[in-house]
Amino acid sequence: MTSISLNVNGRQVSGEAEDRTLLVEFLRTNLGMTGTHVGCDTSQCGACVVHVDGQAVKSCTMLAVQANGSDVTTIEGLASNGTLHPVQKAFHENHGLQCGFCTPGMIMAATDMIRRHGSALDEKTVRQELEGNICRCTGYHNIVKSILAAAAEMGDAQQAAE
Amino acid sequence: MGVEGIGARVARKEDKRFITGKGRYTDDMVVPGMKHAVFVRSPHAHAKIKSIDTSSASAMPGVIGILDGKQLTEDGIGSLICGWAVHSKDGSPMNMGVWRPLAEDTVRYVGDAVLIVVADTGDQARAAAEAVVIDYEELPAVTTALAAMKDGAPQIHPEADHNLIFDWEIGNGADVDAAIANAAHVTNLDVDNNRLVPNAMEPRATLGVYDDSEEHYTCWTTSQNPHVARLVMSAFYNVAPENKLRVIAPDVGGGFGSKIYIYPEEIVCLWASKRTGVPVKWTADRTEAFLTDAHGRDHVSNIKIAFDADNRITALKVDTIANLGAYMSLFSSSVPTYLYATLLSGQYNIANVHANVRTVYTNTTPVDAYRGAGRPEASYLVERAMETAARELGVSPAELRRKNFITQFPHQTPVIMNYDGGDFGASLDAATKAADYDGFPARKAEAAGRGKLRGIGMSCYIEACGIAPSKAVGSLGAGVGLWESAEVRVNAVGTVEVLTGSHSHGQGHETTFAQLVAERLGVGMDTVSIVHGDTDKVQMGMGTYGSRSGAVGMSAVSVALDRVEAKAKKVAAHLLEADESDIIIENGELKVAGTDKSVPWFQMALACYTAHNLPDGMEPGLKESAFFDPTNFSFPAGCYICEVEVDPETGKTEIIQFVAADDFGNIINPMIVEGQVHGGVAQGIGQAMLESCIYDPDTGQLLTASYMDYAMPRADDLPSFDVSTTVTPSPSNPLGIKGCGEAGAIGSPPAVINAITDAIGSNKLEMPASPQAVWAALNAK
Ligand code: FES
Ligand code: FES
Numbered sequence: 037m038t039s040i041s042l043n044v045n046g047r048q049v050s051g052e053a054e055d056r057t058l059l060v061e062f063l064r065t066n067l068g069m070t071g072t073h074v075g076c077d078t079s080q081c082g083a084c085v086v087h088v089d090g091q092a093v094k095s096c097t098m099l100a101v102q103a104n105g106s107d108v109t110t111i112e113g114l115a116s117n118g119t120l121h122p123v124q125k126a127f128h129e130n131h132g133l134q135c136g137f138c139t140p141g142m143i144m145a146a147t148d149m150i151r152r153h154g155s156a157l158d159e160k161t162v163r164q165e166l167e168g169n170i171c172r173c174t175g176y177h178n179i180v181k182s183i184l185a186a187a188a189e190m191g192d193a194q195q196a197a198e
Numbered sequence: 199m200g201v202e203g204i205g206a207r208v209a210r211k212e213d214k215r216f217i218t219g220k221g222r223y224t225d226d227m228v229v230p231g232m233k234h235a236v237f238v239r240s241p242h243a244h245a246k247i248k249s250i251d252t253s254s255a256s257a258m259p260g261v262i263g264i265l266d267g268k269q270l271t272e273d274g275i276g277s278l279i280c281g282w283a284v285h286s287k288d289g290s291p292m293n294m295g296v297w298r299p300l301a302e303d304t305v306r307y308v309g310d311a312v313l314i315v316v317a318d319t320g321d322q323a324r325a326a327a328e329a330v331v332i333d334y335e336e337l338p339a340v341t342t343a344l345a346a347m348k349d350g351a352p353q354i355h356p357e358a359d360h361n362l363i364f365d366w367e368i369g370n371g372a373d374v375d376a377a378i379a380n381a382a383h384v385t386n387l388d389v390d391n392n393r394l395v396p397n398a399m400e401p402r403a404t405l406g407v408y409d410d411s412e413e414h415y416t417c418w419t420t421s422q423n424p425h426v427a428r429l430v431m432s433a434f435y436n437v438a439p440e441n442k443l444r445v446i447a448p449d450v451g452g453g454f455g456s457k458i459y460i461y462p463e464e465i466v467c468l469w470a471s472k473r474t475g476v477p478v479k480w481t482a483d484r485t486e487a488f489l490t491d492a493h494g495r496d497h498v499s500n501i502k503i504a505f506d507a508d509n510r511i512t513a514l515k516v517d518t519i520a521n522l523g524a525y526m527s528l529f530s531s532s533v534p535t536y537l538y539a540t541l542l543s544g545q546y547n548i549a550n551v552h553a554n555v556r557t558v559y560t561n562t563t564p565v566d567a568y569r570g571a572g573r574p575e576a577s578y579l580v581e582r583a584m585e586t587a588a589r590e591l592g593v594s595p596a597e598l599r600r601k602n603f604i605t606q607f608p609h610q611t612p613v614i615m616n617y618d619g620g621d622f623g624a625s626l627d628a629a630t631k632a633a634d635y636d637g638f639p640a641r642k643a644e645a646a647g648r649g650k651l652r653g654i655g656m657s658c659y660i661e662a663c664g665i666a667p668s669k670a671v672g673s674l675g676a677g678v679g680l681w682e683s684a685e686v687r688v689n690a691v692g693t694v695e696v697l698t699g700s701h702s703h704g705q706g707h708e709t710t711f712a713q714l715v716a717e718r719l720g721v722g723m724d725t726v727s728i729v730h731g732d733t734d735k736v737q738m739g740m741g742t743y744g745s746r747s748g749a750v751g752m753s754a755v756s757v758a759l760d761r762v763e764a765k766a767k768k769v770a771a772h773l774l775e776a777d778e779s780d781i782i783i784e785n786g787e788l789k790v791a792g793t794d795k796s797v798p799w800f801q802m803a804l805a806c807y808t809a810h811n812l813p814d815g816m817e818p819g820l821k822e823s824a825f826f827d828p829t830n831f832s833f834p835a836g837c838y839i840c841e842v843e844v845d846p847e848t849g850k851t852e853i854i855q856f857v858a859a860d861d862f863g864n865i866i867n868p869m870i871v872e873g874q875v876h877g878g879v880a881q882g883i884g885q886a887m888l889e890s891c892i893y894d895p896d897t898g899q900l901l902t903a904s905y906m907d908y909a910m911p912r913a914d915d916l917p918s919f920d921v922s923t924t925v926t927p928s929p930s931n932p933l934g935i936k937g938c939g940e941a942g943a944i945g946s947p948p949a950v951i952n953a954i955t956d957a958i959g960s961n962k963l964e965m966p967a968s969p970q971a972v973w974a975a976l977n978a979k
Contacts, residue, residue: 054321056321064226068228069219070219070222070223070225070226071218071219071220071221072219073223073399073400073451074225074401075399075400075401075484076484076904076905077483077484077485077904078484078904078905078906080904080905080906081399081484081905083399110219111217111218111219112218112219112220114218115218120217120218124217124218127213127217128209128210128213128214128217129209131209131210131869131870131872131873133213133216133217134452134704134705134706134873134877135398135399135400135449135450135451135452135703135704136212136213136215136216136217136221136449136451136704137221137223137398137399137400137451137452138399138451139216139217139221140216140219143217159918162913163913163914163916164913164914166912166913166914167912167913167914169913170399170905170910170912171399172397172398172399172452172454172877172881172910173399173452173704173873173877174873174876174877174880175876175877175878175879175880175881175911175916175919175942176876176880176912176913176916177873177876177880177916177918177919178873178876179913180913180918181918
């Protein structure tokens with residue numbers, strides 16, 4: 037057991053983790069934050085994506101101890117003060133989810149994608165970058181649409197701010 | 199149509215919890231004292247269990263109990279059932295073997311459950327499971343239906359000689375043979391339908407809780423039909439009487455058929471909770487899901503279509519062998535029979551149709567309904583054969599179909615179905631227009647200039663949803679009725695709760711059902727809540743599969759709403775001193791037509807509950823229920839067109855465009871319907887180009903048991919889709935809905951393969967059309 041402490045969604049948390057405990061297990065079991073999901077055992081599906089120090093990470097592929105001292109953002113921490121993040125809003129408006137199981141990972145991956153590409157994102161890039169996120173329900177059509185809509189909105193907001 | 203009523207593109211009410219991480223799935227549940235289970239499973243495809251030694255495993259840290267099949271039998275837990283009795287053509291019943299929830303002496307597929315290990319943590323349970331020693335005597339295994347039927351093949355169940363479960367037929371065989379003998383042209387095609395793994399993204403999970411003070415069980419489970427689960431576990435598995443068993447299916451992360459069935463794990467976790475005295479949770483890992491979720495498809499077929507000199511179809515004949523795996527899953531017998539062969543007439547006017555279907559045991563995971571369930575297999579056969587026929591006859595595939603379309607309704611096919619409506623020409627026109635079908639030759643020439651092979655393929659599918667009426671399905675062998683229930687509760691403040699037996703696991707019922715209420719009662723959708731998925735809240739229901747929630751589930755709501763409206767009008771008429779036939783319900787008010795007299799909806803509701811001023815003899819309260827049983831199946835149909843470009847160097851195929859023109863009858867929310875088509879088409883393209891479940895034929899090991907090996911469709915494998923609808927309302931239910939959940943998966947595989955075979959100029963191509971398969975077909979010419 038190792039004691040670790042990390043900042044999750046702006047709150048300092050600490051706990052005991054076995055050396056083999058994955059970050060996703062730590063979030064789900066130790067912290068009871070079940071918004072982050074597990075859809076596979078081989079690091080393929082992306083249901084578990086969170087942000088660690090601002091970057092999208094598959095939390096099934098990182099040990100909890102590796103996240104010691106990091107800032108972690110999960111799906112539960114994306115909205116601020118009750119206002120949905122533009123990516124969450126875009127998924128809602130564009131029917132980017134059905135059963136919702138892949139959705140937390142999709143939204144966290146999309147947020148990171150938009151951070152890196154901004155409003156220059158195009159459909160081809162979105163589809164390529166979603167390689168590590170599997171959805172069985174939507175056929176991706178409306179997920180792609182949601183991400184492009186969010187990228188456009190966030191790009192506009194950024195321009196307006198400049 | 200209001201902004202929220204029928205036909206409105208309303209964003210979903212349920213989204214908020216899913217996009218903020220507040221969805222509550224079975225594996226998210228935690229109850230006091232909860233422990234974790236791991237199943238010890240057979241590593242062999244076929245073996246005798248000679249001995250089991252759990253002594254050192256039982257002594258490991260955290261282990262609470264390791265239970266086996268003998269204990270399960272001692273406690274009187276029943277064997278798994280097949281809920282649809284199909285008889286062979288000689289009248290004999292199915293040759294069904296025994297499926298115990300935990301195998302006692304023989305294991306029959308890799309993944310067959312043998313023991314349950316319960317421990318404080320999942321890691322401890324896994325470690326103990328690995329420490330169990332089971333001595334197996336390996337037996338020869340067989341994985342394909344054709345091999346299993348041969349003389350000398352391993353006998354999997356003593357009940358099934360040559361592993362044959364039944365040999366069934368439908369249609370007018372003698373007439374078919376005569377018509378084929380006299381035909382001007384016969385198209386003859388051998389077609390396989392590849393085995394698929396459903397792969398809902400949420401792995402199956404269950405939490406069993408036994409309360410000894412009340413002798414009561416609670417089962418949280420990833421189910422599409424919690425009431426059926428309770429019924430079956432109570433009536434057949436002797437887990438507990440229905441009043442002592444509560445089944446809750448909370449948020450469920452996709453089903454696609456795989457979560458219809460009651461699996462060994464639900465039964466065993468409930469039983470183990472009583473045996474060990476602790477709540478027991480089990481969650482599948484992905485490989486376990488690959489091994490144990492019921493698979494789909496796996497048919498080997500031959501089809502013959504006979505034409506007269508005018509290219510009209512005179513007969514259609516099919517011979518199919520279906521692999522049902524190691525055990526008969528809950529609805530496995532109905533899928534390759536009544537859900538398959540009854541659709542073989544397709545959209546065509548065919549006087550003579552005959553199908554023979556043999557079902558076979560193999561040492562593989564049980565096979566049951568997967569999105570489409572029988573209808574994809576039927577439409578793949580018929581539509582590949584129609585495209586092939588057009589090529590052989592040298593006519594346009596679109597025109598050959600159009601010439602043979604059924605245009606008069608109702609139409610009785612020779613294979614049970616009575617199509618009650620449709621306009622197949624309208625879908626064909628819509629699809630060919632959207633795809634610019636006529637402009638294809640120019641695009642093909644342009645692609646050829648770039649060294650690419652372009653192809654276009656079509657599929658005109660028909661399917662059957664909302665299986666009904668119950669009396670008819672009962673006469674065909676179904677063990678259950680296929681109605682649906684609903685209760686509409688109007689609260690004293692006028693808000694509305696709808697209790698439904700349908701279950702949403704992605705379909706958006708909390709939105710569409712509320713849209714129906716908003717339309718009918720003139721109240722805001724935000725004042726309407728949909729309650730489902732809990733046997734303590736909803737009395738009974740048949741659940742969601744077979745695209746039945748709209749056609750059957752919402753129709754039940756509609757009938758209950760009729761009753762609510764009737765009483766509300768009586769109350770309003772009394773309050774307004776008017777005639778009840780003059781009352782109209784609009785915008786949250788009950789009005790006397792043609793006057794300015796009205797009473798707000800909530801005031802009428804309150805009057806029902808204060809009961810101070812109700813018509814003489816009227817009971818207080820405002821709550822109505824209904825059980826709705828449709829008069830017929832509904833028949834969604836449509837035309838799909840796929841255009842591809844093949845790189846002849848590599849065999850890599852790109853989908854250039856995919857057009858879907860469907861007739862789903864009336865539509866509640868087009869946004870949600872389009873989403874269902876997108877998802878279905880993606881699964882169909884997955885079947886056609888990517889997915890295949892492969893067993894080692896000698897060892898029976900599943901070689902594609904993870905996402906490293908099983909090619910799930912990813913975003914960059916797929917295009918954006920062009921989807922549209924035409925409407926002929928279904929006459930079999932009050933809402934005119936046909937159902938949209940499976941059409942995409944039914945109509946798309948033949949369109950894709952027809953396009954690729956057109957591009958490469960060879961018809962020798964099986965699914966999945968991987969680059970390797972396409973390249974091989976191209977170079978085998
Ligand atoms: S659970 Fe992390 S990639 Fe699947
Ligand atoms: S919405 Fe169900 S898996 Fe993506």
